[in-house]
Every structure is written in C-alpha cells, then in structure tokens.
Amino acid sequence: xxxxxxxxxxxxxxxxxxxxxxxxxxxxxxxxxxxxxxxxxxxxxxxxxxxxxxxxxxxxxxxxxxxxxxxxxxxxxxxxxxxxxxxxxxxxxxxxxxxxxxxxxxxxxxxxxxxxxxxxxxxxxxxxxxxxxxxxxxxxxxxxxxxxxxxxxxxxxxxxxxxxxxxxxxxxxxxxxxxxxxxxxxxxxxxxxxxxxxxxxxxxxxxxxxxxxxxxxxxxxxxxxxxxxxxxxxxxxxxxxxxxxxxxxxxxxxxxxxxxxxxxxxxxxxxxxxxxxxxxxxxxxxxxxxxxxxxxxxxxxxxxxxxxxxxxxxxxxxxxxxxxxxxxxxxxxxxxxxxxxxxxxxxxxxxxxxxxxxxxxxxxxxxxxxxxxx
Amino acid sequence: xxxxxxxxxxxxxxxxxxxxxxxxxxxxxxxxxxxxxxxxxxxxxxxxxxxxxxxxxxxxxxxxxxxxxxxxxxxxxxxxxxxxxxxxxxxxxxxxxxxxxxxxxxxxxxxxxxxxxxxxxxxxxxxxxxxxxxxxxxxxxxxxxxxxxxxxxxxxxxxxxxxxxxxxxxxxxxxxxxxxxxxxxxxxxxxxxxxxxxxxxxxxxxxxxxxxxxxxxxxxxxxxxxxxxxxxxxxxxxxxxxxxxxxxxxxxxxxxxxxxxxxxxxxxxxxxxxxxxxxxxxxxxxxxxxxxxxxxxxxxxxxxxxxxxxxxxxxxxxxxxxxxxxxxxxxxxxxxxxxxxxxxxxxxxxxxxxxxxxxxxxxxxxxxxxxxxxxxxxxxxxxxxxxxxxxxxxxxxxxxxxxxxxxxxxxxxxxxxxxx
Numbered sequence: 001x002x003x004x005x006x007x008x009x010x011x012x013x014x015x016x017x018x019x020x021x022x023x024x025x026x027x028x029x030x031x032x033x034x035x036x037x038x039x040x041x042x043x044x045x046x047x048x049x050x051x052x053x054x055x056x057x058x059x060x061x062x063x064x065x066x067x068x069x070x071x072x073x074x075x076x077x078x079x080x081x082x083x084x085x086x087x088x089x090x091x092x093x094x095x096x097x098x099x100x101x102x103x104x105x106x107x108x109x110x111x112x113x114x115x116x117x118x119x120x121x122x123x124x125x126x127x128x129x130x131x132x133x134x135x136x137x138x139x140x141x142x143x144x145x146x147x148x149x150x151x152x153x154x155x156x157x158x159x160x161x162x163x164x165x166x167x168x169x170x171x172x173x174x175x176x177x178x179x180x181x182x183x184x185x186x187x188x189x190x191x192x193x194x195x196x197x198x199x200x201x202x203x204x205x206x207x208x209x210x211x212x213x214x215x216x217x218x219x220x221x222x223x224x225x226x227x228x229x230x231x232x233x234x235x236x237x238x239x240x241x242x243x244x245x246x247x248x249x250x251x252x253x254x255x256x257x258x259x260x261x262x263x264x265x266x267x268x269x270x271x272x273x274x275x276x277x278x279x280x281x282x283x284x285x286x287x288x289x290x291x292x293x294x295x296x297x298x299x300x301x302x303x304x305x306x307x308x309x310x311x312x313x314x315x316x317x318x319x320x321x322x323x324x325x326x327x328x329x330x331x332x333x334x335x336x337x338x339x340x341x342x343x344x345x346x347x348x349x350x351x352x353x354x355x356x357x358x359x360x361x362x363x364x365x366x367x368x369x370x371x372x373x374x
Numbered sequence: 375x376x377x378x379x380x381x382x383x384x385x386x387x388x389x390x391x392x393x394x395x396x397x398x399x400x401x402x403x404x405x406x407x408x409x410x411x412x413x414x415x416x417x418x419x420x421x422x423x424x425x426x427x428x429x430x431x432x433x434x435x436x437x438x439x440x441x442x443x444x445x446x447x448x449x450x451x452x453x454x455x456x457x458x459x460x461x462x463x464x465x466x467x468x469x470x471x472x473x474x475x476x477x478x479x480x481x482x483x484x485x486x487x488x489x490x491x492x493x494x495x496x497x498x499x500x501x502x503x504x505x506x507x508x509x510x511x512x513x514x515x516x517x518x519x520x521x522x523x524x525x526x527x528x529x530x531x532x533x534x535x536x537x538x539x540x541x542x543x544x545x546x547x548x549x550x551x552x553x554x555x556x557x558x559x560x561x562x563x564x565x566x567x568x569x570x571x572x573x574x575x576x577x578x579x580x581x582x583x584x585x586x587x588x589x590x591x592x593x594x595x596x597x598x599x600x601x602x603x604x605x606x607x608x609x610x611x612x613x614x615x616x617x618x619x620x621x622x623x624x625x626x627x628x629x630x631x632x633x634x635x636x637x638x639x640x641x642x643x644x645x646x647x648x649x650x651x652x653x654x655x656x657x658x659x660x661x662x663x664x665x666x667x668x669x670x671x672x673x674x675x676x677x678x679x680x681x682x683x684x685x686x687x688x689x690x691x692x693x694x695x696x697x698x699x700x701x702x703x704x705x706x707x708x709x710x711x712x713x714x715x716x717x718x719x720x721x722x723x724x725x726x727x728x729x730x731x732x733x734x735x736x737x738x739x740x741x742x743x744x745x746x747x748x749x750x751x752x753x754x755x756x757x758x759x760x761x762x763x764x765x766x767x768x769x770x771x772x773x774x775x776x777x778x779x780x781x782x783x784x785x786x787x788x789x790x791x792x793x794x
Binding site for chain 1: 659660664665666668670674675678681692
C-alpha cells in the first residue's frame with residue numbers, strides 16, 4: 001500500500017542504493033496491479049512466466065516483460081477505465097505514429113513531489129518572476145502531446161509573468177513564428193526580469209543561427225536560463241555538438257553554459273531526468289535504466305551501447321513499468337562525471353533509425369501510422 | 375516552399391502562384407511542344423553531375439540517410455540508354471500511318487502528381503516521367519520531403535531552362551484542401567502514388583473527365599515448391615534487406631504443401647538462414663536494434679492479438695518466422711519478421727483472387743521443370759511480376775509498372791483523318 005508514494009516522496013533524489021528496497025517494492029506492486037487490471041499485460045506475463053514474486057533483488061528488474069514503445073503506438077492498452085484517468089498524453093509522433101498513455105491520480109500525486117524535489121535540486125526553482133519564450137507548442141485541446149505539457153510545466157519553476165509561444169496552432173496545423181520570438185526576446189532583454197527560453201534543442205539552434213546570420217544578439221538579464229526538452233526530433237540530421245550550442249547561446253543570447261538545462265523523458269516513462277552542472281543525465285531514484293543488447297535484448301554491462309530500457313513504477317493507469325525506447329545509449333559510472341552525484345549517468349546517442357521508415361507495401365503505411373491523405 | 379518557373383517561392387506566395395497558373399499553363403501549352411530529346415539531354419547532364427559526385431553534398435543535405443546507396447541502385451534506370459529504350463518500348467507503334475490517315479501520340483497536357491514520400495527520389499522521378507512524355511507537371515510534394523525534389527528541379531531547370539515552364543512543385547499538406555482542388559481542376563491527369571487513403575482521397579478531388587493514374591500500394595510474396603534441396607539464402611537476404619517495406623517485398627512465404635509438419639520443418643531449416651542474413655545485413659547497431667525491436671513487437675502481438683490462434687512463432691536474432699494456419703496473403707510484421715503459410719498449388723487462384731488489384735511480385739523458388747506451370751498459375755492469379763526470390767525487389771530493365779507501361783498512360787493518341 002502506498003509503496004509508489006513512498007518512493008516518489010523520497011528526499012534523496014539520486015540515492016540509488018538507498019532507494020533500491022523502496023523501488024523494488026513499488027515495482028512489485030505496480031506489476032501486480034497491471035496483471036490484475038490489464039488483460040493484455042496479463043497474457044504477456046503468463047506467456048513469459050513472469051509474476052511479481054520473481055522480483056527479489058534489484059537485479060531481477062530485467063525479468064519484467066519488456067514492452068517496446070512501438071507496442072504502445074500500436075496498442076492503446078490500459079489498466080484503468082477512462083473515467084479514473086484525469087490525463088491522457090501522447091508522444092510527439094516523430095516517426096509518424098504515436099503512443100497514447102493515460103495518467104492516474106496516484107501518478108500525478110507522485111510526480112509533483114518528484115518534480116519539485118528535482119527542480120530545487122537543480123536550482124530551477126526561483127522566487128523571482130520570469131518571462132518565458134517557448135520555442136515549442138502551446139498546449140491546447142487540439143493535442144495532448146507530452147512535450148507540450150512538459151514545456152508548459154517548465155514555465156512554472158519561476159512565477160511566469162508572460163509567455164510567448166513560437167509555434168501556434170492555426171487552421172489545423174502549427175505555424176512557426178521565429179521572427180516574433182526574436183522581437184519578444186529583444187524587448188524582454190531590455191527589462192529587469194530574467195527571461196527563460198524553453199525550447200526544442202533544434203528550434204533553439206535554428207533560431208540562434210538565424211540571429212547570428214542577421215548579426216543580431218541580445219544579452220538576457222541576469223538569472224535568465226535556457227531549458228531544453230524534447231530532443232532533436234525530425235531534425236536529428238542537423239544535431240550539433242553541445243559545446244557549439246552553448247557557445248552560440250553565450251554569443252547571441254548572453255546565457256552562460258551553467259544556465260542551460262536539458263531534460264529527458266518519454267510519454268511512456270515520465271520521470272523527470274535533468275542534466276547536472278556537467279550536462280549529464282544522472283539516473284534519479286525514481287527510475288532505473290538498463291541498456292540492452294541490440295541483437296539479443298539481454299542487459300549489457302556499464303559502458304556498452306545498446307537500446308534503452310526504462311523502468312519505473314510511476315503509472316498505474318497503463319502497463320509502462322518496463323519500456324524499451326528506440327533510442328541507443330550507454331551508461332557511465334556516476335563518479336566519473338565529477339559533479340558529485342554517484343548515480344550512473346545516461347548518454348543518449350540517438351534513434352535506432354526508426355524515423356526513416358517509409359513504405360509502399362499495402363497496409364504497412366497505416367500500420368506504421370504513416371498514411372498520408374492528399 | 376513552392377517551385378514555379380524555375381524559381382523558389384515561400385509558401386506565403388501560394389495564392390499568387392495559383393492565381394497565375396492557368397494563364398501560364400495556357401501560354402506554355404500553346405508554345406512549341408517539349409521534345410523528349412531536350413529532357414533526355416537535361417537528364418544526361420544531371421546524371422553526369424551525379425556520377426562526378428558534384429551532387430553528393432546536396433543529397434547528404436536534403437535526402438534521408440541511405441539515399442546515396444538507393445540512388446546507386448536505381449541509377450541505371452535513369453540513364454539515357456534506359457530511358458530511350460523505355461520510350462521506344464512503351465510508345466513505339468502508337469503513332470504512324472493508319473488506313474484513315476495517321477495517328478500521333480501527344481502528351482495528356484497537365485499532370486498533377488501526388489508524389490510519394492516512401493522513397494527519396496520518387497517525387498522527382500514521377501515528374502521526369504511526365505516531362506519525358508512532354509507534359510506540364512504540377513507536383514504535390516510529400517510531407518516528409520526535406521527539399522531534395524526542389525533541389526533536383528532547380529538543378530534540372532538550371533541545366534535546361536526550357537524545362538522551367540513544365541515544372542511546378544508545391545509543399546502542400548492536407549489542410550490545403552482548396553489549393554489541391556485548384557491544382558486538380560487544372561489537370562488533364564492525376565498521378566497518385568500512395569496507399570488506399572491517398573488514392574481514394576484524390577478520387578474525390580478529381581474533376582469528372584480527369585484521367586486517374588493510380589500507383590497504389592501492393593503486396594508481394596514468395597512461393598516455394600520442392601525447396602528442400604534449393605538455396606534459400608537469396609530469399610533470406612531479400613526479406614532482411616527490404617524489411618517488408620516495399621511493394622515488391624515478400625510478406626508471406628507460401629509453401630506448396632498441405633502438411634503442417636512440412637511447414638514446421640521449413641521454418642526450422644529457414645530460420646538459421648534468415649538469422650545469418652540479418653547478421654550480415656544489420657551492420658550498424660541501429661539497424662540491428664530495429665530488427666530486434668520489431669521481432670520483440672511481433673512476439674508480443676502474437677501473445678496479445680492472436681492468443682489461441684495456433685500460430686507457431688520461430689524467434690531468431692533480429693528476425694522471426696510466424697507459421698500461420700490460414701492461407702491469406704497479408705502484411706507481415708516487417709523488418710525481417712515474415713509470415714509462413716501453407717498454400718497447395720490448387721488453392722493458389724482463389725487465394726490470390728481475394729487480393730486482386732493489390733498483387734505485385736511473386737518470388738518463385740522451385741525445381742526447373744515445375745517453374746513454367748507454376749509461373750503460369752501465378753500470372754493467372756493476378757501477379758504482375760514473377761522473379762526469383764532473391765530478385766523480388768530488383769529493378770528489371772524495361773519492366774512494366776504494376777502491369778502497365780506508365781509513359782503510355784501519360785499520353786493520348788490523336789487520330790487524324792486525311793482529307794483529299
């Protein structure tokens with residue numbers, strides 16, 4: 001009972017050994033819940049001979065049936081009736097199709113302390129009001145995209161005095177307004193209050209490149225920050241080295257490297273991953289990450305590259321306990337970062353090529369969510 | 375972006391470009407016709423630049439990864455010799471003296487191409503087919519086009535400015551319904567590439583009298599008879615190389631047998647061959663990961679969607695075989711995860727008839743003496759290509775497209791009576 005809340009109210013956000021027992025207990029309860037309430041998950045567990053009693057040590061987490069995010073794109077599975085899930089969130093659908101995951105009240109009550117704890121830990125929370133320029137989507141009724149909600153959520157760490165969205169919903173589609181964002185930045189840069197830019201990394205890069213091309217630069221007020229979420233999406237081919245991004249941010253926006261924060265998460269694994277001051281994603285106590293061999297899907301030792309397997313007992317509404325994303329990455333011992341955190345950190349190398357799937361086999365486009373109407 | 379008259383315009387200019395389009399079309403069509411030789415010369419010049427590597431940077435910038443390799447594969451099809459052979463084969467004999475006078479082949483006039491997004495170069499290729507037949511081409515670019523088609527059009531019109539009035543391209547999405555309708559209203563023929571949704575969508579938009587030329591999605595399969603002593607490696611390489619994604623990709627391996635035990639024996643024999651092909655094909659971790667993810671997905675779907683179906687799953691590294699009990703041709707799990715079914719030769723016709731209009735390639739593997747009869751049966755069943763299993767997706771010189779010669783469909787015959 002309340003094993004999930006006990007984990008997510010934990011005060012030591014990066015103490016993995018200290019949280020192992022709570023984590024294991026919460027995962028066991030979470031799996032048992034899904035087996036009871038989700039027929040599809042029950043079938044999978046039966047077929048693979050898994051039951052919560054298989055989980056005795058933290059190493060046993062690898063035994064939990066592994067569901068690829070692809071599975072959630074093709075099956076909208078749920079462990080709760082719709083009326084018990086106050087929030088439904090979708091992935092961005094970079095590869096053409098998207099996952100839809102429901103969130104339950106217990107999940108929301110667990111997320112709030114986690115986000116606050118990590119927000120304070122990473123010095124994102126500030127009493128001084130800020131103005132926000134969001135190079136991303138404005139959340140609205142027309143979409144339930146997880147990243148739009150994340151970006152909106154990020155505008156609450158400092159009291160928002162104004163928000164400007166560079167992507168607006170108009171006539172059934174998103175229209176970019178980078179010029180408008182630049183004008184807004186220039187105006188707010190002259191004011192006394194900090195400015196926070198919340199952005200997809202690609203949009204920030206394109207926007208800063210445009211500023212540089214035009215020979216423009218601003219110096220945002222002291223305390224301003226850049227918060228990056230959502231990854232490079234379909235612009236992964238243009239992904240630049242982080243050092244170039246930081247240098248350009250300093251040059252055209254006057255934001256120091258230490259004030260640039262990056263976040264990672266997935267609709268199927270909404271744990272709030274933050275970069276440390278050395279820009280590494282250390283694993284918080286609310287999640288466990290395994291790297292799986294790209295051929296056998298067996299767990300790999302630290303340092304080897306493979307597919308990301310993310311485990312958390314956060315959600316009861318959908319069986320996302322152990323999901324495998326199509327990202328490739330590797331883990332490094334936390335001590336080698338030098339920031340002081342000992343939890344291993346995750347380096348994401350990029351997608352496993354699933355974005356480029358295009359097809360002319362009859363029915364495959366629809367299956368992959370790529371059906372294109374003229 | 376919009377491409378018109380050899381120049382690029384921002385999307386904001388859409389209404390003004392559309393407003394002038396009818397007058398420009400009339401002006402172009404009333405001028406001298408576009409000769410195939412002019413187009414061939416321009417393509418030749420483009421091909422030389424391509425071969426010299428001068429366009430590699432442009433392709434790397436605008437095309438998805440793997441496009442250069444794909445281009446290498448289709449390069450012979452856009453050579454002068456190949457295009458000349460196609461023109462001779464597809465249009466030869468359509469014009470000439472007739473008892474009443476003579477017949478001439480003329481372009482349809484204006485073609486609207488609803489271009490596919492499944493292969494980087496296809497939007498440009500469909501327009502080239504239109505140009506070769508002297509048509510004026512309006513191209514609706516696919517959603518995922520990263521600028522490659524526009525760059526090719528720009529290059530082509532730089533090399534041969536006479537092509538500029540014959541090429542237009544529009545980056546329109548489904549929300550630009552009105553603009554697509556306006557383009558359709560100007561077209562003599564609409565060339566639609568895509569799945570059922572795209573095809574039926576364009577049918578609704580086409581004005582009466584407009585010729586519909588549809589290159590819809592297709593299903594292909596392999597048919598194996600007396601395979602026990604035959605080499606299966608070509609089929610395995612085909613399955614993992616194309617990932618089931620092409621019209622010509624094998625979705626189901628049909629076996630000429632009634633017996634489940636024989637089919638099981640085939641799966642056990644073929645799985646290691648498929649695994650070896652996957653290990654050789656998936657050299658990058660990302661490719662192997664993709665195969666493994668789809669194999670895992672296939673296994674989960676079997677559990678969740680087909681529990682109690684009696685399917686037998688043979689899981690391998692980054693690939694799998696699923697032996698199903700029914701006989702239908704259907705889409706596989708893709709990416710090296712292929713279906714196996716029993717289909718005795720006497721049942722071929724009814725099974726294939728149920729997929730009429732969707733059939734494309736049959737990769738036939740059987741002992742030599744059986745080949746002729748089985749090929750005849752498959753052809754009667756409605757397939758439009760019969761190849762060896764290794765070459766199911768290989769381009770054959772001068773081959774038809776889904777059973778038809780495309781250039782012929784972009785032309786019309788004008789009969790001219792001789793008046794004495």
